[in-house]
Amino acid sequence: MTQAPLIIDIAGPELTETDRRRLAHPLVGGLILFRRNWRDRRQLTRLCAAIKQVRPDVLIGVDQEGGRVQRFQDDGFTRLPAMRTLGALWSRDAMRAQDAATACGYVLAAELRACGVDLSFAPVLDLDWGHSAVIGDRAFHRNPKVVAMLAKSVLHGLLQAGLAHCAKHFPGHGYAAADSHTTIPHDARALATILKSDAAPYRWLGSVLSAVMPAHVVYPRVDALPAGFSARWLQQVLRDELGFDGAIISDDLSMAGARTVQGRTMTRVQSILAALGAGCDLALLCNQSLEPGDVIDGVLADLSEAQRQGRWIASDPSERRRRALLPRFPGLNWDALHAAPTYQRALRHLP
Numbered sequence: 001m002t003q004a005p006l007i008i009d010i011a012g013p014e015l016t017e018t019d020r021r022r023l024a025h026p027l028v029g030g031l032i033l034f035r036r037n038w039r040d041r042r043q044l045t046r047l048c049a050a051i052k053q054v055r056p057d058v059l060i061g062v063d064q065e066g067g068r069v070q071r072f073q074d075d076g077f078t079r080l081p082a083m084r085t086l087g088a089l090w091s092r093d094a095m096r097a098q099d100a101a102t103a104c105g106y107v108l109a110a111e112l113r114a115c116g117v118d119l120s121f122a123p124v125l126d127l128d129w130g131h132s133a134v135i136g137d138r139a140f141h142r143n144p145k146v147v148a149m150l151a152k153s154v155l156h157g158l159l160q161a162g163l164a165h166c167a168k169h170f171p172g173h174g175y176a177a178a179d180s181h182t183t184i185p186h187d188a189r190a191l192a193t194i195l196k197s198d199a200a201p202y203r204w205l206g207s208v209l210s211a212v213m214p215a216h217v218v219y220p221r222v223d224a225l226p227a228g229f230s231a232r233w234l235q236q237v238l239r240d241e242l243g244f245d246g247a248i249i250s251d252d253l254s255m256a257g258a259r260t261v262q263g264r265t266m267t268r269v270q271s272i273l274a275a276l277g278a279g280c281d282l283a284l285l286c287n288q289s290l291e292p293g294d295v296i297d298g299v300l301a302d303l304s305e306a307q308r309q310g311r312w313i314a315s316d317p318s319e320r321r322r323r324a325l326l327p328r329f330p331g332l333n334w335d336a337l338h339a340a341p342t343y344q345r346a347l348r349h350l351p
Contacts, residue, residue: 001316001319001320002026002314002319003027003029003314003315003316003318003319003322004026004027004028004029004030004057004058004319004322005027005029005272005276005280005281005282005283005303005314005318005322006027006028006029006030006272006282006283006285006299006300006303007028007029007030007031007032007059007061007249007282007283007284007285008022008023008028008030008031008032008285008288008289008296009031009032009033009034009285009286009287009288009289010031010037010289011036011289011290012036012037013036013037013038013039013043013047014043014047014050015047015050015051015054019289020054022296022297022300023051023054023055023058024054024055025300027300027303027304027307028055028058028300029057029058029059029282029319029322030058030059030060030061030119030282030284030322031051031058031059031060031061032061032062032063032121032284032286033047033060033061033062033071033117034062034071034286034287035071035072038071038072040075041072041075041076041077041115041334044072044115044116044117045114045115045116045334047116048060048115048116048117049116051116052116057323057326059118059119059164059322059325059326060116060117060118060119061117061118061119061120061121061166062112062117062119062120062121063120063121063122064108064112064117064120064121064122065080065082065083065120065121065122065123065124065138066080066081066082066083066104066108066122067080067081067082067083067084067085067137067138068082068137068138069138072111072112072115076111076334077111078107078108078111078347078350080104080107080108080350081104081350081351082137082138083123083124083137083138083139083140083150083154084128084136084137084138084139084140084141085137085351086100086101086104086140086150086351087128087139087140087141087146087147087150089351090140090141090146090149090150094149097150097153097351098149098150098153099153099349100349100350100351101150101151101153101154101157102153102154102156102157102160102346102349103157103345103346103347103348103349103350104154104157104350104351105123105153105154105155105156105157105158105160105161106157106158106160106161106342106343106346107157107343107346107347107350108120108122108157108158108163109157109158109159109160109161109162109163110161110163110331110332110337110340110343110346111337112163112331113161113162113163113327113330113331113332114331114332114333114334114337115331115334116331117163118163118164118325118326118327119163119164119165119166119211119325120158120163120164120165120166121165121166121168121213121249122154122158122165122166122167122168123140123151123154123155123165123167123168124138124139124140124167124168124169125147125148125151125167125168125169125170125172125201125202125205126138126139126168126169126172126173126174126198127139127141127142127143127144127147127172127174127175127197127198128140128141128142128174129142129174129175130142131174131175131176131177132173132174132175132176132177132185133177134173135173135174139174144197144198144200144201145200145204147201148200148201148204148205151167151201151205152205152208155205155208155209157346159208160342161331162327162328162329162331163327164210164211164325164326164327165209165210165211166210166211166212166213166247166249167201167202167205167209167211167212167213168212168213168215168251169213169214169215169216169217169227169251170199170202170212170213170214170215170227170233170238171194171195171198171199171202171214171215171219171227171233171237171238172187172194172197172198172199172215172217173185173215173217174198175187175189175198176215176217184216184217184218184226185215185216185217185218186217186218186219186220187217187218187219188219188220188221189219189221190221190222191219191221191222191237194219194222195237195241199237199242202238202242202244203242206242206243206244209244209246210246210247210324210325211246211247211248211249211321211325212238212244212246212247212248212249213248213249213250213251213284214226214227214228214230214233214234214238214248214250214251214280215227215228215251216228216251216255219233222237225278228250228251228275228278228280229271229274229275229278230278231277231278231279233278234248234278234279234280235278235279238279239279245321246321246324247281247282247318247321247322247324247325248279248280248281248282248321249280249281249282249284250275250280250282250283250284251284252284252285252286252287253268253271253272253275253283253284253285254268254285254286254287254288267302268285268288268295268298268299268302269299269302269303269306271283272285272299272303273303273306273311273312276312277312281315281317281318281319281321281322282318282322285299
């Protein structure tokens with residue numbers, strides 16, 4: 001089995017010949033979509049079909065959380081609330097909040113599957129400590145038990161509609177104030193403290209999580225490396241202690257928090273190799289199709305050379321985890337979805 005560990009992006013709403021060539025590369029296992037890849041719902045459906053024509057096994061993902069992180073939100077897509085809305089509802093009516101969370105998950109997933117998307121990088125399991133502007137209202141609640149219960153309800157809706165998910169940002173980004181898009185956040189708490197609070201939802205949801213994204217955050221009392229590059233976090237804690245056996249997908253390796261580690265600026269392929277070496281199954285590299293020159297082609301060539309030299313060895317278990325995220329049944333088309341009683345019922349139960 002050949003591992004396809006790289007998730008890349010494309011520049012526009014239609015595939016170019018360059019995109020097709022890159023998607024056909026055996027090291028490419030996924031594609032992440034952005035708002036720039038959207039014109040309308042029919043165009044998105046055509047784009048996803050064209051991607052699958054090139055590579056039926058490629059994983060098509062998007063950041064579709066609700067609130068301010070929702071790439072597709074018009075031309076029929078339901079505008080979903082920020083997850084903090086569900087946490088506020090929990091404080092008034094916990095049972096109603098869980099029902100609404102399942103409805104959010106189902107509507108989100110069913111609409112994406114109707115257009116051919118396979119995975120959403122959601123839900124956010126970070127705690128709402130009030131420290132992090134980049135997390136903010138993307139978090140459900142401050143209480144890890146409430147986060148776990150609401151996230152489990154969202155996951156139920158996602159799985160009902162056949163959409164894979166990726167919970168983030170392990171072991172927790174909510175306590176660190178800095179934004180890892182621009183700098184490296186630090187969280188100086190002890191391991192035991194983090195496991196009892198921020199990381200607790202990962203333990204409680206271990207039987208239902210299919211993928212996890214580690215944070216570009218340094219926890220210096222645990223490891224000097226950011227969690228996404230740390231075998232201590234990914235292998236010893238997430239795999240061994242918490243028992244997680246699903247896919248680990250790196251956060252965007254083009255972010256500042258991923259490119260400068262322990263004072264050393266890494267190349268893109270060095271970041272990819274560091275993430276894969278620490279225990280990630282998939283390496284996410286965003287917005288590189290917008291860079292001048294053939295950045296993605298260079299990364300693919302460098303990663304191929306690293307494999308040839310034995311600096312990176314393909315992993316069959318990693319590839320099995322990637323393939324496990326692919327849909328197991330087709331989504332309803334848009335018209336059939338809107339006529340479906342399950343979908344109509346979910347719309348009525350949204351908060």
